[in-house]
Amino acid sequence: MLHIPALEKLVHELSRLPGIGPKTAQRLAYYVLKSKDSYPTQLSEALMRVQAEVHTCTDCFNYTDRTVCKYCEDSHRHSDILCLVEEPSDISRIESSGAFRGRYHVLHGVISPLEGITAKDLKVQELLNKIEEGIAGTRPTIKEVIFAFDADLEGDTTALYLTKVLQGKGVKLSRIAHGIPMGSDIDFIDDRTMGRALENRIEL
Amino acid sequence: MLHIPALEKLVHELSRLPGIGPKTAQRLAYYVLKSKDSYPTQLSEALMRVQAEVHTCTDCFNYTDRTVCKYCEDSHRHSDILCLVEEPSDISRIESSGAFRGRYHVLHGVISPLEGITAKDLKVQELLNKIEEGIAGTRPTIKEVIFAFDADLEGDTTALYLTKVLQGKGVKLSRIAHGIPMGSDIDFIDDRTMGRALENRIEL
Missing domain, CATH: 3.40.1360.10 (Dna Topoisomerase Vi A Subunit; Chain: A, domain 2)
Structure with missing residues (x-):
């Protein structure tokens, strides 16, 4: 309960982001308020710019700011x-x-x-x-x-x-293969991963 | 390395928020891109509105959207x-x-x-x-x-x-008093808190 509609609206919008709960959203909103430079303007401009410029590649549906993305464009691939x-x-x-x-x-x-x-x-x-x-x-x-x-x-x-x-x-x-991650200790591997690793064993 | 300047700029701006590292900022930026409704516009508007409307109370320096905040205005306090x-x-x-x-x-x-x-x-x-x-x-x-x-x-x-x-x-x-938080188990209290709690004991 912040009793300031503009601030409550910002907290609401921020809490829609993944992994950001109401408490964190409030902390972020206070940070935005406290920032002395033009941070709110810069973040706002960055958001609008992304919305205007970034879309999906017509060929592979990766994000890009051109017609096709850099991977589709690269003739060496x-x-x-x-x-x-x-x-x-x-x-x-x-x-x-x-x-x-x-x-x-x-x-x-x-x-x-x-x-x-x-x-x-x-x-x-x-x-x-x-x-x-x-x-x-x-x-x-x-x-x-x-x-x-x-x-x-x-x-x-x-x-x-x-x-x-x-x-x-x-x-x-x-x-792609499922199995033991590189550098990990066999003692700490869960049963399903170990099962997959044995099932998909590679002949040497 | 996202190779899309608009997206990199958004990740940069988001990673300036407290507790948001580059990885989380990238995840949030992808969420913004994926959101089908007008979320970027809404968040952007909320940011600009907070910047325009919210300032500090002339009396107590709390945040408010009026001249003085609700606590300074309340004649019952x-x-x-x-x-x-x-x-x-x-x-x-x-x-x-x-x-x-x-x-x-x-x-x-x-x-x-x-x-x-x-x-x-x-x-x-x-x-x-x-x-x-x-x-x-x-x-x-x-x-x-x-x-x-x-x-x-x-x-x-x-x-x-x-x-x-x-x-x-x-x-x-x-x-304000320092001491054992309400409802907590004495076994799990750190030394400094216990020290303060003993030092600041209340006579009954």
Whole structure:
């Protein structure tokens, strides 16, 4: 109860951000008030600029401020291998590993029956079009699709669904490996991860 | 490395907020992008509105959207007792306890030699003026000043400094009690708190 409508409105808007509860939102709002420089103006301008300039890439649906994103534009990347991710933020995680030099396709979500998200809400049709156009020869052929989803129920469901949909299209399907994280102590690994690591063991 | 200047700018501005690191700022920026409604506009408007409407009360330096704040305006509160706080956010904490019905005075900080904050950077002169004007009879006399600072070095330093400055002005000085928090288990109390609780024991 701050009794100042403008301040209460700011706290309300800030508390809509993920991981920001009412207490934190109040702390942030007080910080904004206390900042002597033009911080509120700068943050406000940054928000409006992002809304005006940033949109999804017409080809892979990553975020970009141009027509196609830098990964789609880069002619040195392999066009025949496609990494399928849930969100644009996953791309920078994969890129920083330096282990992938193909193209991306962002689904903008995963199938989640609990939240009512079906394949129609995702960029699945656009993925199918891309593969079909590759077969028809109107764009580079896609030889392999890698699923890089979160290691949870929704990720598994989405991978299962897409495997069925993409079967018989002459595309090799794979998913990133689940197992023991590098540098970790076997003593502290949970049962499910250990199960997966044994199941997916690699022959030497 | 997001390679989109507008997005990088938003991440930078968000990471200036307290407790928001670069990783969290990136997550928040992606949330802003993903929000389908007019959330960026709403947050931006809330920021500009706070900057335009909210300022400090001319009397106690609490935040308000009027000339004087609701606590200074309320004629049912006692004008002869003044609670001295560090930040405006401390007021709502004290108010929700329901144990104080006097007036407030916000210092907007505490004395901190490490951060180079001296009494001149705080609303100390304004406090002295208030007391002098009370003595001169141009405003209600202040009989007691309660220090409600954080229980840390800076809080103690400020209380010590103000005690020296306010001595001999005919004002009773006090500070809120330090001791065992209500409902807590004595086993888990730290040494300094237990020390203070014993030192400040109340005769029954």
